[in-house]
Amino acid sequence: MLQHIRIVLVQTFHPGNIGAAARAMKTMGLTELVLVNPRLFPDEEATRLAAGAADVLESARVVSSLDEAVNDCVQVVGASARLRSLPLPHFDEPDAMAADVIQNAQTAPVALVFGRERSGLTNDEIRCCTHQVSIPANPDYGILNLSQAVQILAYEVHRAWRKGEASGFAYQRPLDATPPSREQFMHFQSHLGRLMQQSGFLTQPHARTEEQLQALFARAQPSRKELSLLRGLLSAFESHLPEQ
Amino acid sequence: MLQHIRIVLVQTFHPGNIGAAARAMKTMGLTELVLVNPRLFPDEEATRLAAGAADVLESARVVSSLDEAVNDCVQVVGASARLRSLPLPHFDEPDAMAADVIQNAQTAPVALVFGRERSGLTNDEIRCCTHQVSIPANPDYGILNLSQAVQILAYEVHRAWRKGEASGFAYQRPLDATPPSREQFMHFQSHLGRLMQQSGFLTQPHARTEEQLQALFARAQPSRKELSLLRGLLSAFESHLPEQ
Numbered sequence: 432m433l434q435h436i437r438i439v440l441v442q443t444f445h446p447g448n449i450g451a452a453a454r455a456m457k458t459m460g461l462t463e464l465v466l467v468n469p470r471l472f473p474d475e476e477a478t479r480l481a482a483g484a485a486d487v488l489e490s491a492r493v494v495s496s497l498d499e500a501v502n503d504c505v506q507v508v509g510a511s512a513r514l515r516s517l518p519l520p521h522f523d524e525p526d527a528m529a530a531d532v533i534q535n536a537q538t539a540p541v542a543l544v545f546g547r548e549r550s551g552l553t554n555d556e557i558r559c560c561t562h563q564v565s566i567p568a569n570p571d572y573g574i575l576n577l578s579q580a581v582q583i584l585a586y587e588v589h590r591a592w593r594k595g596e597a598s599g600f601a602y603q604r605p606l607d608a609t610p611p612s613r614e615q616f617m618h619f620q621s622h623l624g625r626l627m628q629q630s631g632f633l634t635q636p637h638a639r640t641e642e643q644l645q646a647l648f649a650r651a652q653p654s655r656k657e658l659s660l661l662r663g664l665l666s667a668f669e670s671h672l673p674e675q
Numbered sequence: 676m677l678q679h680i681r682i683v684l685v686q687t688f689h690p691g692n693i694g695a696a697a698r699a700m701k702t703m704g705l706t707e708l709v710l711v712n713p714r715l716f717p718d719e720e721a722t723r724l725a726a727g728a729a730d731v732l733e734s735a736r737v738v739s740s741l742d743e744a745v746n747d748c749v750q751v752v753g754a755s756a757r758l759r760s761l762p763l764p765h766f767d768e769p770d771a772m773a774a775d776v777i778q779n780a781q782t783a784p785v786a787l788v789f790g791r792e793r794s795g796l797t798n799d800e801i802r803c804c805t806h807q808v809s810i811p812a813n814p815d816y817g818i819l820n821l822s823q824a825v826q827i828l829a830y831e832v833h834r835a836w837r838k839g840e841a842s843g844f845a846y847q848r849p850l851d852a853t854p855p856s857r858e859q860f861m862h863f864q865s866h867l868g869r870l871m872q873q874s875g876f877l878t879q880p881h882a883r884t885e886e887q888l889q890a891l892f893a894r895a896q897p898s899r900k901e902l903s904l905l906r907g908l909l910s911a912f913e914s915h916l917p918e919q
Binding site for chain 1: 809
């Protein structure tokens, strides 16, 4: 589905922006790049800033009109810093745009179109679009660098995709973060409860105090490893307690 | 409240990344930049890439340790491409992080900390943090450029802020997009209904057909200007109809 999403850059002036945009795309799982009349491409600066996304640059399609770039798309979203008065349906929020794009991209290509660094898209190019989107920003200084705008919209598309049920996206987990089993946790709690009494902290079974401390440890959500460290600490204390 | 949010860059290697980060911050309404031992700063490259955010660079604080940069903060979020096994509370999703940060930033400074381009943050620096966040990305290529990571997290913070009731954030609207009043819209609908009959399209009042076409125009949400154009068109047709 992400392969149905096409990033189209129209007449980009700085090759570095093309490279940075390619990198931005790839980090968000997008690979389809189309360049409409780029001023300079291929270029060393593009390759340098693409970093590990040189493959995206290599497979980029270069065309001479926006029409050619998007004519097979079912949805064409023009990204624009300044809203035009041409009344295309407009997304105020990139997240709403992304949800719509992901929906359409299930079955057919969808394009996100970015204009020139200084002047954006022409009115004719806006007419090739079905929707407009702006990135809400500081009213005093709201013009993002082109590759930053690509990064944000690609990020929102990835976000809409990964939050969908079918995406199968898995968050990174640190190696040590496996939670303990319920049984392991219960063993810890009863070990703790036993030592609360053996140590003289609780002179008689006091359910509320036991519960409060047990709730604290539950809330801390110790990993399996941490629980093991705690058990070790309790055992170290235990070894100094008088025989029961 | 956004002024309570501090962006901290630790030992940035490329001055261009500092400049691009400053621009990214400013587009999202953030102004507080702190640099911990930047390799080269100030620098022409930083100034060039900052574009209209030179003021953010000028007011940036330069310090020699992360401690100094964040010791007055109530929350310190370390942004990390690779999760460490140091078990800081971790946000899987930048939007959850941003909601929390905006909450805390109501009353006190909060820092977002970004590490070195190649090696991120050291374990000692992670210990200065209260939370970690990662930007979910392509598992095959998930390392964003530093200034892109700043842009995304700044964007999420701005998003959490603007969606809050108190923000007063106003979306850009194109000049011609004022909606018509209910009265103006009703005038149009009755004009349309009248001409459906006068033209012979409806030989007798046919409520369903009238409603269907009226619903279409309602759904189109014409602006005041567009409605005026439609009225003009209807009047042009009307002028050719036989007298009633």
